[in-house]
Amino acid sequence: MSKEKEPITDADALAYHAEGKPGKVAILPTKPLMTQRDLSLGYSPGVAVPCLEIAKDPLKAYDYTARGNFVAVISNGTAVLGLGNLGALASKPVMEGKAILFKRFADVDAIDIEVDTRDVDEFVNCVRLLGPSWGGINLEDIAAPECFIIESRLKECMDIPIFHDDQHGTAIITAAALINAANLTGRKLANMKVVVLGAGSAGIACLELIKRMGIRHENALLVDKQGVIYEGRTEGMNQWKSAHAVKTNKRTLEEAMQGADLFMGLAAKGAVTKEMVKSMAKNPIIFAMANPDPEITPEEVYEVRSDAIVATGRSDYPNQVNNVMGFPYIFRGALDVRASQINEEMKIAAAEAIAKLARDDVPEEVSAAYSGRKMHYGPEYIIPAPFDPRLMTTVPVAVAEAAMKTGVARRPIVDIAAYRKELAARRDPTASAMQQLFEKVRHNPQRVIFAEGEEEKIIRAAIQWRDNGYGQPILVGRTEKVKNAAAGMGVDLDGITIANAAVSPHVDAYIDHLYPRMQRKGFLWRDVARMVKNDRNIFAACMLQLGHGDALITGVTRNYTVSLDNISRVIDTKPGEFLFGITLAVVKGKTLFFSDTSVNELPESPQLAHIAVKTADLARRLGHTPRVAFLSFSTFGNPMREKAARIRDAVKALDEMQVDFEYDGEMSAAVALN
Incomplete structure (x- = not known):
């Protein structure tokens, strides 16, 4: 459970935000606007009709x-992450x-609004007046x-x-973790x-919520920089702190921790010592949630208390308290019943639902993504993983059910089962599956050979592979050329291997492998030697075939067909298999798989x-339920042409194979996508 290397640099972050269209958000139309009729419906005069309906x-x-x-998403930038008061404009990247x-997690459309004022009255009035939007x-x-x-x-008005x-x-999220830890x-x-x-x-919100769930006022000590908040204290107090003041003789964090069952930290790195943890009750529950570094690390806790349950705000430790498990889905439920507010009952319902997920059996798609971690209910799994599709x-x-029970829902949901299906349809299964795939690779690192290792785009990809902990990147190229390119980019190549055919100790082995495959195809030994030493795709393919890497990436400087032909000279397909290409197209959240688009x-x-x-x-491995359409110029025999018989016979072949997915054909692309 050691700390991961920082996954990004400042340059990476700036490039991410600046490349292409600057920023991270855009607005896309949901209705067609292709004809004069569309324009008349979407704007004047047609737009007047819904305006009048809304007025009534x-x-x-x-x-x-x-x-x-x-x-x-509204802010004035007075408390941006851990950076402090940066102002409204500087907070915009966070709000975007x-x-x-x-959008990514709950298919909720959102826009960022930065209000440039610290005055409470101005802020409230601005937001109130914009509220109808x-x-x-x-x-x-x-x-x-x-x-x-x-x-x-704002809640009042x-x-x-x-x-x-x-x-x-x-x-x-903290309350969900507490339910299960208790x-x-x-x-x-x-x-x-x-x-x-x-x-x-x-801190105050956490304390207020767990009190509503059953923690007694007199059993909870709130601690700030000045120490325990007790009845009669005047220094550094306000009405929100005073509401949680208790009668106690304890004045310091060290004293407060003695005999405590639960510690919840929302403060700063290193605020808690091992001695404090030692003094806690049996089976202590420690939620050290300061970011980016916790008040005390899990390793430090376990050195003195092997019986502890620990959660942090970090992804490289079990039990990550991550808000992304909450706010997208809470708003999703609230919006779907047109709730007038998010009340305490809705918050508690969300916490209980999240807690229950951790107690339920973990589906294979989730446990596979987080291999290497204990993905069953227990001390290291008290809250779900942030990317759990459930x-x-x-x-x-x-949340929706709680809103209906408490009378704040303006459009109650009658059929909950149908609602669950609607929610499942909103998910972007490709995005979820890719994230799970990334997590799986992180726990089973792979050696990836980048054949065009002198290219800036490839060097950046290799650095990302390294920094994300996915495994060992190998750049194929001339050593000095690769190093000079990296220096010009201002990046380091620590942990990245450069494979230079001119000095590789494996060149003779690669030639010996390739020559028997090529000698009856018009190639002499010296021709094969020249290919291995000069063609990066062939050299990289030899590396892969002889076990010096686990995967091969190429195609930036050469077209698909040339690259595939070179690799096929070195590597055969598995018995009974043949090569074909698949193209993935993601359009407005819908993923389409096209094959064969490049080989046969x-x-x-x-x-x-x-x-x-x-x-x-x-498609199934990427989280989709496959539905296959066989495309042709004709649709179900209209027009009937002999060339379409191949397609019809393929459908018959699937009939005989009794496959476990839906399919049909032949049909035109327009019919398939309708």
Whole structure:
């Protein structure tokens, strides 16, 4: 559980935000605008009709506009991450990032709004007046105590969900972890002694939520920089801290930790010592959630308390308290019932739903993605993994049901089973599957050979492979050329191998492997030697074939066909298999698999059937339910042409194979995509 190498550099972060269209968000139309009729419907005069309907009934805005799936991420930049008061404009990258998390995880459209004022009245009035634009508001990175005042006042004057994620998002995930940690250690919340370090927005929100769930006021000590918050204290106090002051003789964190069952840290690195942990009760629960480094690391805890349950805010330790498990799905459920607010019951329902997921059996797609970790309910798995696809079909349902039970839902959901299916359809299975694949590779590192190792794009890819912990990158190229290119880019090649054919100790072995394959195809030994030494694709393919790498990447400087021909000279297909190409197209969240698009010019019916089976298998492994369409210029025999018989026979072949996926054909592309 050692700390991972920093996955990105400053240059990486700036390049990510600047490349292509600057920033991370854009607006895409949801209706066609191709003809004069489309223009007349979408704008004047047609747009007047929904305007009049909304004027008569404001709730019609949910039917005729994007309001029902639209959230504003709003900040004044006074508490940006751990960077402090950077101002409204400098907070924009964070708010854009939050907006894309809404879309990525819960298919909620979001836009960032930066309000350039520290004045509470100005901020509240600005947001209130803009309120009709959105179905919900996510407040972000607003300093305490102003954040408490702003959220409270907006809730009073607006009839849409207002949610300060820095407070409630952290609190909900922490509460979910607490439910399971208490369960595993046989504790009841009412009997637990709690210490919360950090009296900012997150710390106070966490304490308030767990009190609503059963923690007793007198059993919870809130600690800030000045020490324990006790009745009668005046230094550094405000009304929000005072609400949690208790009668106690304890004044320091060290004293507060003695005999405590639960520690919740939302403060700073190194704030907790091993001696403090030693003094806690049996089977202590320690949530050290300071970012980027916790108050005490899990390694330090386990050195003195092997009986502890530990959670942090970091992805390289088990039990990551990550807000992304909460806010997208909470808003999803709230929006889907057109809730007028996100109340305490909805927050608790979300926490309980997240906790239950960790107790349920973990599906294969999740456990495979996080190989190397204990993915069954226990001390190292008290909350789900952030990329668990079940969150999308679980948390929104719990939130929506709580909204309906408490009377804040304006459009109750009648068929919950159908709603779950609708939520599943909103997921982007390719994105989820790719993330799971990345996690799987991280826990089973691979040696990847980059054949065009002198190219800047390839060098950057190799660096990303290294920095993300995916394995050993190998750049094929001339040593000095590769090093000079890296120096010009301002990057280091530590941990990256350069494979130079001119000095490789394996060249003779590669030649010996290739020559018997080529000598009856018009190539002399010296021809083969020249190919191995001068052609990077052939050299890289020899490396792969002889076990000096696990995968090969090429195709930046040479076209597909040339690259494939060179590799095929070195490596054979498996018995009973043949080469074919697959193209993945992701358009507006929908993933399409096209094959064969690059290898076989006119495959016969058995080959087409084989291609269909293999492509369906890939689609399934990437999280999709495969539905295969065999394309042709004709559709189900219209027009009937002899050349389409290959396609019809491929469909018959699948009939005989009794495959486990849906298929049909022949059909035109227009029919297949309808």
